[in-house]
Amino acid sequence: MATPDSSTALDGVQPDPDMWFEDGNVIVIAQQTAFRFHRGALSRHSEAFRGLFSVPQPTSSGSVQTMDGCPVIHVTDTAYDFRHLLRAVYDGASVFSGVEPMEFGALASIVRMGHKYQVDAILDEALRRLNTVYTSDFATWDENEGGSTALITVRVADGIEAVNLFLLVGRKDMLVAAFYMCGLLDVDHLIDGIPRADGTLERLSTYDLQRCLTAQMALVKHDARILAELLHTDAPADCTCPSKDFRRTLLDARHADVVSALHDILDPLPIHSTYGVETIDDLEAEGLCDTCGEALRAHHTALRRDLWGRLPAFFRLLE
Incomplete structure (x- = not known):
């Protein structure tokens, strides 16, 4: 790659240091960044580009704008977006097959x-x-x-x-x-x-903000529901706790702790929250048997899964 001859550069426009091919035959300017590449490379992937390249873009004087002998096309995209488009087209295999995860x-x-x-x-x-x-x-x-x-x-x-x-x-x-x-x-x-x-x-958008905030209120209520129902389950058949009374006393005491702390722990992310898992861990540390702990985890997951299924309605995605 090489940079363009400054004598033919447009005022204020800078070549992209990565996507400037000296043998390219078209220049696209996004914001104040110029990209020089091969029109055939994008045309073979996109009918939209084939149409864009086939229509000259005249200046106010009626002549077609050129830079370094190449026709110039102006687009409304950001330079950041257009750069990533070209990288994906030119370097698709390496862009998508790298060992590191890609940034959002x-x-x-x-x-x-x-x-x-x-x-x-x-x-x-x-x-x-x-x-x-x-x-x-x-x-x-x-x-x-x-x-x-x-x-x-x-x-x-x-x-x-x-x-x-x-x-x-x-x-x-x-x-x-x-x-x-x-x-x-x-x-x-x-x-x-x-x-x-x-x-x-x-x-x-105003509508999306409205449905997001409305859903948050609904999710806070369901967080309370999950916390309320989490510890109210029957003992599994293979429970090995010292006694049913011990198990019930342990769960009731923990439930009372949860209720007293509701104003601090309620949030609009009951599916994301790890509070229930931490509560079960604490119960096991206090003597709840492993079988009961696993049963509570399964119950917790079932409550969260049920709430996940309600999300489309909460966010009005079914309308």
Whole structure:
């Protein structure tokens, strides 16, 4: 790669240090960054690009703008997004097959650009990776609790961008986890928005903010329900506690502790919370048998799984 001759560069436009091929035959300018590449490389992947390249973009004087002898096309995308598009097209194998997980911001860029320019191959692969975190399957979600996986690194702050991204591409099945993860954000961030990787501010629409806040209130109520029901189960048939009275006394005492602490422990993330698991661990440390502990864990998982199935209704995704 080489940089363009400064005498032919446009005012204020800087070449991208990575995506500037000296033998390229078209230049795309995103924001104030110029990308020089081979139009055939993108045309073979995208009908949208074939159409874009076939229509000259005249200047106000009527002439076609050129730079270093190449036609210039201006796009409204951010330089960050366009760079990731080119990297995915040119270096697809190495971009997607690296041993390190990909950052959410990079995958989000590829999804936006793959959707806009109809580059289905990279769009599908980026969504596949995102789907390992933003999933409608409880068991898949529970394995990582909405956190990073071997394929993707996510932040709590990515929730808002994820909601907007999956609405854009029509992936309602991925919206459940994205909305739920927005519950980790405080109200100020939900209202004001969060900058994405390129600095663009991502905000929820008024409607999406409304359904997110409404769902949070419903989830707090269901957190109380889970905590209330967690310790009210019959002993398993193979219980080895010293006696039924010992087991019941132990669970009742712990239930009283939970009720007295409700104002401190209730939150809008009852599926994500580890409070129930910690409570069961404490009970086992106090003498509850392993069999009862496993039965309580299974009960806790069943309560969380049931609530997971209610999330689409809470977030009005069934409308």
